[in-house]
Amino acid sequence: MPKISVVLPVLAPTPWLRAMTEFAIKSLRLHAVEPFELIIVEADGNFFDPEHLDEGDDRHCERYLNFTPKIGGVKESNAGIDAATGEFILLAGSDVIAPPRWDVELLRVFAEAPDCGAAALSAYAPNATIGPPGPLALVVEGMFSPFMMIRNGQGWRWDEAYERVYQDSDLILRMRCAGLHPYRSCRAHVWHLGSVTNNNAGEAHKAEHARALAKDDRLFYTRWHQAPMASFAMMRGGAQIYGREHEAYTAKINLHYDPTKETDDA
Numbered sequence: 267m268p269k270i271s272v273v274l275p276v277l278a279p280t281p282w283l284r285a286m287t288e289f290a291i292k293s294l295r296l297h298a299v300e301p302f303e304l305i306i307v308e309a310d311g312n313f314f315d316p317e318h319l320d321e322g323d324d325r326h327c328e329r330y331l332n333f334t335p336k337i338g339g340v341k342e343s344n345a346g347i348d349a350a351t352g353e354f355i356l357l358a359g360s361d362v363i364a365p366p367r368w369d370v371e372l373l374r375v376f377a378e379a380p381d382c383g384a385a386a387l388s389a390y391a392p393n394a395t396i397g398p399p400g401p402l403a404l405v406v407e408g409m410f411s412p413f414m415m416i417r418n419g420q421g422w423r424w425d426e427a428y429e430r431v432y433q434d435s436d437l438i439l440r441m442r443c444a445g446l447h448p449y450r451s452c453r454a455h456v457w458h459l460g461s462v463t464n465n466n467a468g469e470a471h472k473a474e475h476a477r478a479l480a481k482d483d484r485l486f487y488t489r490w491h492q493a494p495m496a497s498f499a500m501m502r503g504g505a506q507i508y509g510r511e512h513e514a515y516t517a518k519i520n521l522h523y524d525p526t527k528e529t530d531d532a
Contacts, residue, residue: 270302270369271352271418274327275343276360277309277336284313286462287360292324294358297366302356305329307346309336338478339430347423357434359412361459371454372415375405383422383446384438386410391458398452408450408500409438412458429478432486435501442495480523487521 272294278284291304304327306314312332314325329349333342347355354373358364368387375385388397389410396410411434416422422441424433438448490498492515499506503514 269300269352269373270298270354270356270415271305271350272302272356272358273305273307273343273346273350274358274360275307275309275339275346276314277311277339278313278360279311283360283462286459287314288325290358290360290363291327293363294368295324297364298369299367300369302369303328303350303352305331305346305349307331307333307342309333309339309342338426340424340426340428340433344423344426350418353418354415355418356413356415357411359458361462362413363457363459364413365454365456368413368454368456371451374453375449375451376415376417378405379447379449381445381447382449383416383441383444384409384448385415386448386450387413388450388452388455389413389458390455392460395455397450397455401454402452404452405449406452407447407497409434409448409497410450410456411435411438413456427485428482430475431479431482433482436486436489438497438501439490439493439495442497448497476522483522484525491515 274287274291276287278287294302294304306327306329308314308330311334312318314327314330315332316326316330319325331342331345331349333345336342343357347357354376356372365387371387372385376382386409389395389412397406398404414434422437425436425440428436441448496506499511499514502519503517506514
């Protein structure tokens with residue numbers, strides 16, 4: 267059994283998005299210390315289907331799932347989670363570039379923290395750095411869902427009440443309710459290109475994403491708006507200060523739905 271299974275959802279209707287995905291896969295392979303099981307879950311296309319690839323092609327994977335037509339990012343990713351055979355599952359993205367020894371650093375978090383539910387690395391992202399500016403021998407309580415590892419076999423998967431957004435935050439809060447914590451290592455950083463797929467997969471996809479964002483936004487805040495965990499306070503307010511914890515709950519935030527309406531129907 268492989269130690270790690272990597273679930274990689276792919277939506278790549280353009281040559282540029284396919285090239286980006288190829289580079290993400292190659293970086294995972296080159297920078298891993300040990301072999302892993304790669305599960306590609308491709309929607310609306312079959313560019314990464316192993317049957318269409320030459321022997322030795324970097325796009326080859328151990329398991330390939332295809333959804334054409336697509337059924338929604340959450341359901342597609344769950345199919346990948348369900349197919350994983352590794353002890354641990356890395357939930358990755360086609361716009362995330364893995365650093366050297368990414369597998370060792372993530373497994374190290376689980377080894378050092380028995381109450382770890384999800385392990386992540388720090389990240390360099392557009393206009394922001396999640397974590398310190400450079401490597402630091404430290405692990406903090408925090409998350410970075412575009413490159414996040416969970417244990418297999420414990421029933422953790424996305425809640426399919428969500429379509430494509432907030433399912434990651436929801437998972438973390440469900441783990442917190444079960445006594446598990448999200449931890450983020452500061453020893454290594456991934457490079458995250460941001461919403462590259464959503465912004466480059468066509469106008470129809472962008473409109474679909476905006477609709478799903480409003481729906482999932484409403485579901486998340488309806489479900490968790492009074493959650494007392496610091497993890498939720500960080501998600502909602504971006505910070506929580508001792509003695510003024512309430513401010514994370516009362517600060518104005520950018521909602522993607524109209525809270526005065528009961529639904530998001532036009």
